[in-house]
Amino acid sequence: MKKISWWEPMIGESERALVNDVLASNFINDGKVTTDFENRLADLLECRHVVAVTSGTAALFMSLAVLNIGPGDEVIVPDATFIATVNAVAMSGATPVLADIDPVRLTLSPESVSAAITPKTKAVIPVHVSGRAADMEKITKIAEAHGLHVIEDAAEAFMSKGGGRYLGAFGVTGCFSFSPLKLITTGQGGVVTTNDEAVMNRLRQIKDQGRLGRSTGVDYVIPSIGYNFKLTNLQAAVGMGQLETLDWRMARLRGHYRVYERELDGIEEITLPGFDVENGEVPLWTDVLAERRDELEAYLRDNGIDSRRFWIPIHTQPSYRADGANFPNCTQAMNKALWLPADFDLTEEDVKYVCDTIREYYTKLA
Numbered sequence: 412m413k414k415i416s417w418w419e420p421m422i423g424e425s426e427r428a429l430v431n432d433v434l435a436s437n438f439i440n441d442g443k444v445t446t447d448f449e450n451r452l453a454d455l456l457e458c459r460h461v462v463a464v465t466s467g468t469a470a471l472f473m474s475l476a477v478l479n480i481g482p483g484d485e486v487i488v489p490d491a492t493f494i495a496t497v498n499a500v501a502m503s504g505a506t507p508v509l510a511d512i513d514p515v516r517l518t519l520s521p522e523s524v525s526a527a528i529t530p531k532t533k534a535v536i537p538v539h540v541s542g543r544a545a546d547m548e549k550i551t552k553i554a555e556a557h558g559l560h561v562i563e564d565a566a567e568a569f570m571s572k573g574g575g576r577y578l579g580a581f582g583v584t585g586c587f588s589f590s591p592l593k594l595i596t597t598g599q600g601g602v603v604t605t606n607d608e609a610v611m612n613r614l615r616q617i618k619d620q621g622r623l624g625r626s627t628g629v630d631y632v633i634p635s636i637g638y639n640f641k642l643t644n645l646q647a648a649v650g651m652g653q654l655e656t657l658d659w660r661m662a663r664l665r666g667h668y669r670v671y672e673r674e675l676d677g678i679e680e681i682t683l684p685g686f687d688v689e690n691g692e693v694p695l696w697t698d699v700l701a702e703r704r705d706e707l708e709a710y711l712r713d714n715g716i717d718s719r720r721f722w723i724p725i726h727t728q729p730s731y732r733a734d735g736a737n738f739p740n741c742t743q744a745m746n747k748a749l750w751l752p753a754d755f756d757l758t759e760e761d762v763k764y765v766c767d768t769i770r771e772y773y774t775k776l777a
């Protein structure tokens with residue numbers, strides 16, 4: 412039977428060679444390669460500053476820390492996201508306040524944001540789910556009207572554009588993840604982007620124990636509280652290698668999406684939230700809303716095809732349980748949402764096979 416994997420990270424010869432160079436240099440900490448990686452990403456994302464960190468979660472936490480958001484403050488997050496978005500808020504000491512999503516785009520609903528604002532609200536974190544832009548125009552307007560900060564969770568949206576700009580450029584900061592399921596990976600890792608120099612300087616302090624600039628010893632005054640969120644030269648070398656195939660990676664994912672869009676057309680039980688590929692949205696993982704989703708997933712598995720069910724709503728997670736909470740769009744969509752295989756290696760024929768299998772499943776049901 413054909414085996415179709417959902418996703419596999421792709422590591423090439425360049426990564427190996429660049430990592431070997433770092434090993435040979437004997438400087439495996441955060442250093443020149445990390446800085447080169449940051450500069451390269453700033454060019455690619457057309458932003459002023461990039462700070463490399465240990466993960467997307469760290470990027471989100473650091474963004475809250477820069478803004479002095481903590482205990483007593485509220486931060487609005489979508490009910491549909493990877494739990495890291497909410498955990499980062501909890502880590503800051505602030506209270507995450509959940510809001511519903513748009514039923515079509517599956518991203519934070521601006522109306523729901525408005526309804527969740529209280530005098531304690533300090534920030535809102537829209538999430539660009541699967542690489543699809545949240546409604547940044549409306550969310551930014553609401554935030555401005557209420558004096559809220561916008562922090563973008565662009566963990567799934569590296570190189571994706573919305574409203575003519577790279578996602579991550581709308582908020583005070585943009586937070587990216589380079590975990591293994593992303594467009595490029597450094598194993599673990601991420602970056603914070605910003606156009607504000609003061610924010611960048613604070614981020615650099617927060618990522619390195621409150622220090623700014625390289626350590627020269629131990630007996631000196633450290634001006635602020637910080638932690639350790641440094642990305643090493645070794646990880647950055649992997650990232651630099653991955654960037655060599657960036658265009659190819661994006662082209663593969665766009666190609667998969669186009670086949671899905673074409674081949675799933677006409678299947679009544681399937682709805683594609685879709686991507687605005689023409690305007691630069693990068694479909695990291697093609698997602699669909701599927702009737703009888705769990706049975707479909709099992710049928711695909713029986714036919715050698717790996718797919719992934721979306722997260723369960725955050726308000727149903729034990730750590731953030733909100734009994735009586737009412738997020739109807741999220742509750743409905745999370746029962747239906749499925750990520751179809753997006754592995755770089757899939758051929759057009761493979762993607763067609765996935766679509767044919769989906770069609771076959773629903774035809775059998777009829």
Ligand SMILES: Cc1ncc(COP(=O)(O)O)c(C=O)c1O
Pocket residue numbers: 465466467468469492493495496538564566567587588589590599600601
């Ligand atoms: C939407 C979202 N937010 C945050 C994260 C956290 O990133 P990381 O795993 O690098 O901490 C991820 C992915 O892992 C994610 O998909």
